[in-house]
Amino acid sequence: MFRPVVRLSTSGVRSLTRTRPCYSAPLASRCYSHAKVETDEEFDARWVTYFSKPDIDAWELKKGMNTLIGYDLVPEPKILDSALRACRRLNDLASAIRILEAVKDKSGPHKDIYPYLIQELQPTLIELGISTPEDLGMDIL
Amino acid sequence: MLHLTTGRVGCLLSKQAVVALTGSGARMSSHGHHEVSDSVDMSQPMYWDRLDTPLPDRPWKDVLDSTDKSLKQKEKGPWTALSKEEKIALYRLKFNHTYPEMKRPSHEWKTVIGGMFIFFGITGLVVFWQGHYVYPPQPHTFGEEWQAKQIQRMLDMRINPIEGFSAQWDYKNKQWK
Numbered sequence: 187m188f189r190p191v192v193r194l195s196t197s198g199v200r201s202l203t204r205t206r207p208c209y210s211a212p213l214a215s216r217c218y219s220h221a222k223v224e225t226d227e228e229f230d231a232r233w234v235t236y237f238s239k240p241d242i243d244a245w246e247l248k249k250g251m252n253t254l255i256g257y258d259l260v261p262e263p264k265i266l267d268s269a270l271r272a273c274r275r276l277n278d279l280a281s282a283i284r285i286l287e288a289v290k291d292k293s294g295p296h297k298d299i300y301p302y303l304i305q306e307l308q309p310t311l312i313e314l315g316i317s318t319p320e321d322l323g324m325d326i327l
Numbered sequence: 328m329l330h331l332t333t334g335r336v337g338c339l340l341s342k343q344a345v346v347a348l349t350g351s352g353a354r355m356s357s358h359g360h361h362e363v364s365d366s367v368d369m370s371q372p373m374y375w376d377r378l379d380t381p382l383p384d385r386p387w388k389d390v391l392d393s394t395d396k397s398l399k400q401k402e403k404g405p406w407t408a409l410s411k412e413e414k415i416a417l418y419r420l421k422f423n424h425t426y427p428e429m430k431r432p433s434h435e436w437k438t439v440i441g442g443m444f445i446f447f448g449i450t451g452l453v454v455f456w457q458g459h460y461v462y463p464p465q466p467h468t469f470g471e472e473w474q475a476k477q478i479q480r481m482l483d484m485r486i487n488p489i490e491g492f493s494a495q496w497d498y499k500n501k502q503w504k
Contacts, residue, residue, distance in 0.1 A: 248382040251382050252379075252380045252381065255379055274406075278402075279402055279409070279414060279417050280417050280420065280422060281381075281382055281421065283418050284418070285381060287381070287425065291430075315405055315408070319425065319426075322414055324415065325425075326427060
């Protein structure tokens, strides 16, 4: 009555010690995260969609812009275009100008990014009637 | 806006005033409150100028007079119809400082360096006074004669004869090497 129990328990113990932990596995498999990395295009598309919401409200615009500026990147012109059009839907010219100021600051020492963005956004700026901070003389103290 | 340009001591004093002003300046152009309290109501959406947060929770100017309101109405139409001054006015309604204004350099470093040197100077005066009035007389072993005898004794004892003290003394010619 006692022996089969002991036999089972010893065999159980042996099988436990036989399982190999992660670090003794061969070098080929490392413990990296299996999360899918979002591509640049997916990131851009996601943000363009966010700002393209037809009935976007002021809070969502604020939250979106503040989050976007928090990232370690300068947004693509198509994202900014979407954001500026969201400002238009919200009748908010001041925020549109603020967005332009923010991306200029985001470029940091890379002085060639902002002129490129303005060049790409020119059709939108003309269409919506948004003046750049330079046009309004607000880029100097 | 107060600019700290003249007089470091004046700066130190006016600093307190500037801090108090800018603290309540966060609500300055806002809901015409009648109570004059220095604390900000944190339960209400706040305004702030931050480089990393371009769109704060509320506009700079909440209480709009009739000209502001009519401008806001005009904003609902095509923006191509707005003049430059109107666009600037709309920006200033919603925001306090522009980005260049937020990033303007301050003269604070002069106050800091000046304050540092003032404290060094005061400390120097304290140390000097202390040396004169507080310290007891020097021990007799510091006197010229005693020091000379001390050095002679060290040489006689051959202190550090290989690399150190006595190694520097030329015993033959009785002088330092």
